[in-house]
Amino acid sequence: MLEPNARLTIDLDAVAHNARVCAGLSGATVAPVVKADAYGLGAAAVASRLWAEGARTFFVARLAEGVGLREALPQAEVYVLDGCTEGSAGALADHRLKPVLGGLDQVARWSQAGGGFAGLHVDTGMNRLGLRVEEGQALAASPDRLRHVDLDLVMSHLACAGEPEHPMNAMQRDRFAAVAALFPGVRRSLANSGGCLLGADYGFDLVRPGVALYGGGPRGTPDSRLKPVVTLDLPILQTRTVPKGETVGYAATWTSQRLSRIAILAGGYADGVLRSAAPGAYASVDGRRCPIIGRISMDLIAIDVTDAPTARDGGFAQVIGPDQPIDDLAAAAGTLAYEVLTRLGPRIERRYVGATA
Ligand SMILES: *Cc1c(COP(=O)(O)O)cnc(C)c1O
Numbered sequence: 001m002l003e004p005n006a007r008l009t010i011d012l013d014a015v016a017h018n019a020r021v022c023a024g025l026s027g028a029t030v031a032p033v034v035k036a037d038a039y040g041l042g043a044a045a046v047a048s049r050l051w052a053e054g055a056r057t058f059f060v061a062r063l064a065e066g067v068g069l070r071e072a073l074p075q076a077e078v079y080v081l082d083g084c085t086e087g088s089a090g091a092l093a094d095h096r097l098k099p100v101l102g103g104l105d106q107v108a109r110w111s112q113a114g115g116g117f118a119g120l121h122v123d124t125g126m127n128r129l130g131l132r133v134e135e136g137q138a139l140a141a142s143p144d145r146l147r148h149v150d151l152d153l154v155m156s157h158l159a160c161a162g163e164p165e166h167p168m169n170a171m172q173r174d175r176f177a178a179v180a181a182l183f184p185g186v187r188r189s190l191a192n193s194g195g196c197l198l199g200a201d202y203g204f205d206l207v208r209p210g211v212a213l214y215g216g217g218p219r220g221t222p223d224s225r226l227k228p229v230v231t232l233d234l235p236i237l238q239t240r241t242v243p244k245g246e247t248v249g250y251a252a253t254w255t256s257q258r259l260s261r262i263a264i265l266a267g268g269y270a271d272g273v274l275r276s277a278a279p280g281a282y283a284s285v286d287g288r289r290c291p292i293i294g295r296i297s298m299d300l301i302a303i304d305v306t307d308a309p310t311a312r313d314g315g316f317a318q319v320i321g322p323d324q325p326i327d328d329l330a331a332a333a334g335t336l337a338y339e340v341l342t343r344l345g346p347r348i349e350r351r352y353v354g355a356t357a
Contacts, residue, residue, distance in 0.1 A: 004235035004314065006267045006348045010041050012049040013354030014227035018213045019050055021225050022196040028203035031189065033210035034069065035061035035081065039341040040272075041214055041230070044072035045352055050213075051076060052357045059100075059208055063088050066097040079119050079153065081129070089113030100155065102129040104138075107145060115148030119155055120183070124175040125168055126159040133179055140182035153187050153206070154180045161194025161202075162219045169195075173202055180204070194218035197225075215326060216337030222325040230341070232320040232348070234267035234283065238313055239305065248302050249294025254279075262293070263311045265301040265319075272343035273301060273319060280332035284323035285311040 023030045032055050038046035047058055047069060057077040060066045066080045077098065084092060084099040084106045092099050093116060100119040101107045110118055120139075123130030131139065139145055156176045160166035173190060180188045188204035193212035195202045197219070212218050215229030222228075242248060242260045265283060269275045278292040283301070288308040292301055301319075305311035320326050326337045333340070 004266070004316075006232070006234050006271055007351055008344060008348045009231045009233070009351050009353055010045070011227070011229050011353050012045065012356060014215060014229045015041075015046055015213050016049060016053045016354070017227045018215065018229070019053060019055065019209070022193065022207055022209040022212055025199065025225075026191055026196040026203035026207045027200040028191070028196075028205060028207045029057070030055055031057035031059060031079075031206040031208050032213055033059045033192070033208050035059065035065055035210070036342050037065075039210060039214045039338065040344045041341065042350060042352075043069055045356065046213070047073055047076070048357045049355065052355070057206060063091055063097070067091065067095050070095045070097065081121075083121070083129070084110040084113070084118070098152070100129075100153070101131075101149070103131060104135055104145075107139065107149065111145065111148040115150070117150045117152050119153035120151055120186075122154060122156050122176070122179050124156040124172040124179070126157050126172075128157070130156060133175060136179045137182060140179075151183060151186050153189060154183050155189040155206075155208075158190065158192060158195050158202075161192055161198060164194075164198060164219075169198060169202070176204075192218070197223070211336075211338050211341070214337075214341055216330075216341065217325075217327045220327060220331070220336055222327045228322070228325060230320055230326060231318060231322075232267075232273075232344070233316040233318050234265040234271075234273075234301065236263045236285075236311060236313055236315045236317055237266045237300070238264045239311055240264070247294070250297060251295055254294040254302075258306070260304055261306045261311070263290070263303050263305045263308075263317060265303060265317050266299070267319070267348075268297050268299045268301055270298045271345040271348055272340065274333040274335065274340065274343065276335075277329060277333035281319070281329055282324050283317035283319045284321070285315065285317050287323065289323055290317065 121130035189206040217223035
């Protein structure tokens with residue numbers, strides 16, 4: 001028999017629920033962002049379920065992600081956020097992918113390659129991808145440059161959507177509305193997950209939630225309107241008794257203050273349980289929170305189960321779940337749910353619950 005494996009349970013019903021929440025709060029159509037393999041949860045499974053829920057437009061970052069998604073969803077509208085990079089026009093067209101053109105050079109490249117449907121990314125303050133507003137205005141003023149481009153989306157991206165009070169939000173929204181108005185009749189999209197929670201002013205036509213679909217609070221803390229999507233359970237390999245005064249793990253950073261019972265879990269930073277999560281994070285055994293002690297190592301984690309009498313070899317301890325929402329684990333590691341999700345490693349078995357399509 002195989003040894004028990006670390007398992008990640010992904011609740012597709014919760015993903016569908018979260019998509020409905022994003023639609024309801026923004027008043028717009030949800031176009032799910034499924035880049036990075038749907039933040040590590042499996043783009044084909046997640047996108048297929050959301051397609052069954054009515055989503056028709058999806059966003060990925062890379063061309064290769066678009067090619068993969070096209071196989072899973074032959075009929076979907078798929079935008080590639082990287083746009084029309086050098087040498088990619090042929091593959092984009094072959095797979096019926098729409099580049100989000102992010103610079104005047106990309107507009108020219110797509111057009112010269114034959115053109116077709118595409119989105120346009122106008123930067124309104126993020127200074128990452130996208131035409132500058134002046135470039136967007138210049139483009140609108142010389143429609144010749146768009147002769148071969150069937151522009152069907154204008155989008156921008158919020159820099160501070162996770163901070164509702166940040167003045168950048170309204171500033172970007174107003175700049176976006178002004179530049180989008182130069183392309184009448186073209187669908188508009190501004191909001192990511194955080195933007196959906198900013199309300200209908202930010203909804204425009206399409207919203208592009210990612211992390212909220214996957215149960216991460218866009219503001220870095222659990223959001224009660226969203227359902228948790230993932231639980232992570234690690235097998236207990238061994239329990240052991242550690243006398244008072246002994247240490248546990250690398251660098252001997254934890255010393256037993258009493259006669260302690262310790263459980264060793266089969267998981268570590270190679271699986272994406274970030275080393276920086278300890279001290280501070282927990283695992284729970286049958287609902288009892290047990291602190292992670294000492295250093296998280298590559299394959300193993302020690303937890304103090306002195307007060308969790310049901311902990312036993314062959315059992316499981318939960319690292320993400322009701323007792324420790326993903327946002328809390330992320331906060332203990334000094335990061336966000338985004339990074340925790342996208343780091344969950346290939347050794348973890350993924351299991352889906354809820355309707356698949
Ligand atoms: C990743 C990404 C999103 C989704 O962001 P979340 O904060 O996860 O909702 C939306 N739009 C763009 C341009 C992105 O790069």
